[in-house]
Amino acid sequence: METDTLQQRKSLSEVHATVDTQRKGWRKMLAFMGPAYLVSVGYMDPGNWATDIAGGSKFGYSLLWVLLMSNMMALLLQSLSARLGIVRQLDLAQASRTAYSRPVNFSLWILAEIAIAACDLAEVLGMAIGLQLLFGLPLIWGVSLTVLDTLLLLVLQSYGMRRIETFIIALVAIIGGAFLVEMILAKPPVTDLVRGFVPSLPNEQALYIAIGIIGATVMPHNLYLHSSLVQTRRYNTSEKGIWSAIKYNFIDSAVALNAAFFVNAAILVLAAATFFKAGLNDVEQIQDAYKFLAPLLGTKWASLLFGIALVAAGQSSTITGTLAGQIVMEGYLNLRIAPWLRRLITRLIAIVPALLVIIIYGEQETGALLIFSQVILSLQLGFAVIPLIHFNSDKSKMGIFVIKPWLKVTAWVIAAVIVGLNVKLVIQEITGWLAVAGDSAWIIWITAVPVCVAAAGLLLYITLKPLIERRAAERDARGPHGQAVTLDVNHDLVYNRIAITLDFSDIDSLTIRSALAQGGKNARYVLLHVVETAGAMVYGADIADHESHTDAASLENYRAQLLERGYSVEIKVGYGNPRRCIPEMVGEFQADLLVMGAHGHKFFKDLVFGTTVDTVRHRVHIPVLIVRA
Structure with missing residues (x-):
C-alpha cells in the first residue's frame, strides 16, 4: 500500500471503499462479487456482436x-x-x-479517450439499433436518447455501488438467458463446434475479423475500469487481507468473464448455425441478423430475444463505458469537475461521432463501422497492457505482491501477440490504401504514416523506459559505494510503538533490553510469540494443546515483570507460520519498530529452522532491529 503523493482524490471517490467485505464464508465471496460483472459487459457489448456475427457468417465455427x-x-x-x-x-x-x-501522459490520455470513443460508438449504435428493431424508432433518435444513460447512472450511483452492480448483473442475466434459448433453437452440430477450437485462419479477411474479435474481447477501457472498481471494496489491508482480496477478485473475474465468453461464443455459433449454413456469408449488419433469424429458426421469438438482448447489452455497456471515461479523465489529468458534467462530456464524446456517422454514411453502414470500432480498440490495447505489466512487475511498488516470473512471461507473450497482430494489420491496411490511392498516395504519406510512426515510437518508449531505469538502478546498486548525503541529526528519532518477538530462549532477555533502550518508559510495547506446532498449523487459534497454554503463560510472565517496572506492555500470540503471522501482528499493533532475536544459524540450520528473520524484515515496512546472541 502506498500513500498518494499526487494529492489526488481516490479513484471513483463517490463510491470508494463503500462495500464492506468483512464477512465469513459465502457472504464474503458475495461481498467481493460485482466489479468483474461490470467489466464483463464490455466483453459482450454490441461491438462484439458485430464481429461475432461477421465471423460466424463468413467462416462458420472456425x-x-x-x-x-x-x-x-x-x-x-x-x-x-x-x-x-x-x-x-x-x-x-x-x-x-x-x-x-506530462507529455507522455497526455498522449496516453488521448489514446485512451479514442479507445473509449470507439467503444462507446459501438455501444451507442448497438443500443439505438436495438430500440429501432423492437420499437421502430429511427436510429438517429435512438442515438440521441442515449444521453439519458448519464442520468440513469447518476440515479443508480446515488443508491450506492451495489445497486449499480445489481442492475448490471440483471442485464447480464437477460443477455445470457436470451442466448441460451437461441442456442437451443439453433441446435449446432457438436463435431463442428469442437473443430472450431482448432487454431486456423482461412484468409487475410479472417485475420481482420480475428483482430476485431480480440479488440472487442480484450478492451483497453476495461483495464482502467477494473483497477478502479476493486477499490469500492473495504477490506483488511494486512498482508493476509490483501492476498484474500486478490483471490476473491480472481474468482469474481473467472466467473464473470466465462459468462461473457459463453455469450460471445453463442452469438458466433448462432451466426454459423444459421447464416453460414444457409449460405448467407455477408451478414454483417445486426439489423440483417435480426431479420433473418426468425425465418431460419422458424419462430418469431428468435428475433425478439435477439433484440431484447441487444438493448440489454447496449444499456449495460454504456454505463460501464461512462464510468471508464470518468476514471481515465481524472486519473491522467487529475481533473476535478462536477460528476454530472464529467459524465455528460464522456457521453457526448461517443454520441457526436455516432450522429456524424449516421448523417454522413447512413444507417446501412453501421455494421462495418461497428467492426472498424473494434479494430481501433485492438490497436489501442498495447498502450494499456504494457504499462499494466510493468506496474505489476515493479517489486519496489508492489512488494511481496509482485507477479511471479511465469505470470510475467505469459503476460509479455500476450502483449507481444496483440502488438504483433496489430503491426501486421496496420502494415496491411496502409499498403492497401497506398495501392488504391494512386497519385494521391502522398496524402497518406503525410497523414496516416507519420501518425503510425509516432504511435510506434510512444509504444516503444513506454515499453523500454521502465527496463532502462531498472537496469540503471541495478548498476548504481552494484557500484563500490554511493555518494555522501547531508545528514539530518538535529532531532532524536523516537519510537512510540515497539513490537518484540520472543521464543523463550536465552536471547529473550537481551532482545527485551534492546527494545526498552529504544523506547524507554514512554513507548508502548507488544510481546509477540508464534506457536508453531502441527496442531497450530491446522487449527490456528482454536488449538488448545499443552504447548499453546505454556507459551501463553510464559508470555504473560514477561508482561507481568515489565509492568512491575513501569512499562506499558501487551501480548499477542500467533498460530502457524511465524513468517506470515509476525508481519500481521506487527501491522495490527501499528508498530513503528520491530525488535527480533536472531540465533546466528548457518546454512544447514537455516534449511531446518527456516530464515524467519530475513523473510519478516522484507514483509514489514518499518525499521527492524535484529539482536544477535
Whole structure:
C-alpha cells in the first residue's frame, strides 16, 4: 500500500471503499462479487456482436478458438488490473500518471479517450439499433436518447455501488438467458463446434475479423475500469487481507468473464448455425441478423430475444463505458469537475461521432463501422497492457505482491501477440490504401504514416523506459559505494510503538533490553510469540494443546515483570507460520519498530529452522532491529 503523493482524490471517490467485505464464508465471496460483472459487459457489448456475427457468417465455427484465446488473455489481464488496484490503491490511469512525464501522459490520455470513443460508438449504435428493431424508432433518435444513460447512472450511483452492480448483473442475466434459448433453437452440430477450437485462419479477411474479435474481447477501457472498481471494496489491508482480496477478485473475474465468453461464443455459433449454413456469408449488419433469424429458426421469438438482448447489452455497456471515461479523465489529468458534467462530456464524446456517422454514411453502414470500432480498440490495447505489466512487475511498488516470473512471461507473450497482430494489420491496411490511392498516395504519406510512426515510437518508449531505469538502478546498486548525503541529526528519532518477538530462549532477555533502550518508559510495547506446532498449523487459534497454554503463560510472565517496572506492555500470540503471522501482528499493533532475536544459524540450520528473520524484515515496512546472541 502506498500513500498518494499526487494529492489526488481516490479513484471513483463517490463510491470508494463503500462495500464492506468483512464477512465469513459465502457472504464474503458475495461481498467481493460485482466489479468483474461490470467489466464483463464490455466483453459482450454490441461491438462484439458485430464481429461475432461477421465471423460466424463468413467462416462458420472456425474462429471459435480466437474467442477462447481472447477470453484467456482477458482473464489474465483483468486479474493484473485488479491486483494493481488492490495493492497500490491506484487505478491504471493514476499509476501511469506517477510513472510518466506530462507529455507522455497526455498522449496516453488521448489514446485512451479514442479507445473509449470507439467503444462507446459501438455501444451507442448497438443500443439505438436495438430500440429501432423492437420499437421502430429511427436510429438517429435512438442515438440521441442515449444521453439519458448519464442520468440513469447518476440515479443508480446515488443508491450506492451495489445497486449499480445489481442492475448490471440483471442485464447480464437477460443477455445470457436470451442466448441460451437461441442456442437451443439453433441446435449446432457438436463435431463442428469442437473443430472450431482448432487454431486456423482461412484468409487475410479472417485475420481482420480475428483482430476485431480480440479488440472487442480484450478492451483497453476495461483495464482502467477494473483497477478502479476493486477499490469500492473495504477490506483488511494486512498482508493476509490483501492476498484474500486478490483471490476473491480472481474468482469474481473467472466467473464473470466465462459468462461473457459463453455469450460471445453463442452469438458466433448462432451466426454459423444459421447464416453460414444457409449460405448467407455477408451478414454483417445486426439489423440483417435480426431479420433473418426468425425465418431460419422458424419462430418469431428468435428475433425478439435477439433484440431484447441487444438493448440489454447496449444499456449495460454504456454505463460501464461512462464510468471508464470518468476514471481515465481524472486519473491522467487529475481533473476535478462536477460528476454530472464529467459524465455528460464522456457521453457526448461517443454520441457526436455516432450522429456524424449516421448523417454522413447512413444507417446501412453501421455494421462495418461497428467492426472498424473494434479494430481501433485492438490497436489501442498495447498502450494499456504494457504499462499494466510493468506496474505489476515493479517489486519496489508492489512488494511481496509482485507477479511471479511465469505470470510475467505469459503476460509479455500476450502483449507481444496483440502488438504483433496489430503491426501486421496496420502494415496491411496502409499498403492497401497506398495501392488504391494512386497519385494521391502522398496524402497518406503525410497523414496516416507519420501518425503510425509516432504511435510506434510512444509504444516503444513506454515499453523500454521502465527496463532502462531498472537496469540503471541495478548498476548504481552494484557500484563500490554511493555518494555522501547531508545528514539530518538535529532531532532524536523516537519510537512510540515497539513490537518484540520472543521464543523463550536465552536471547529473550537481551532482545527485551534492546527494545526498552529504544523506547524507554514512554513507548508502548507488544510481546509477540508464534506457536508453531502441527496442531497450530491446522487449527490456528482454536488449538488448545499443552504447548499453546505454556507459551501463553510464559508470555504473560514477561508482561507481568515489565509492568512491575513501569512499562506499558501487551501480548499477542500467533498460530502457524511465524513468517506470515509476525508481519500481521506487527501491522495490527501499528508498530513503528520491530525488535527480533536472531540465533546466528548457518546454512544447514537455516534449511531446518527456516530464515524467519530475513523473510519478516522484507514483509514489514518499518525499521527492524535484529539482536544477535
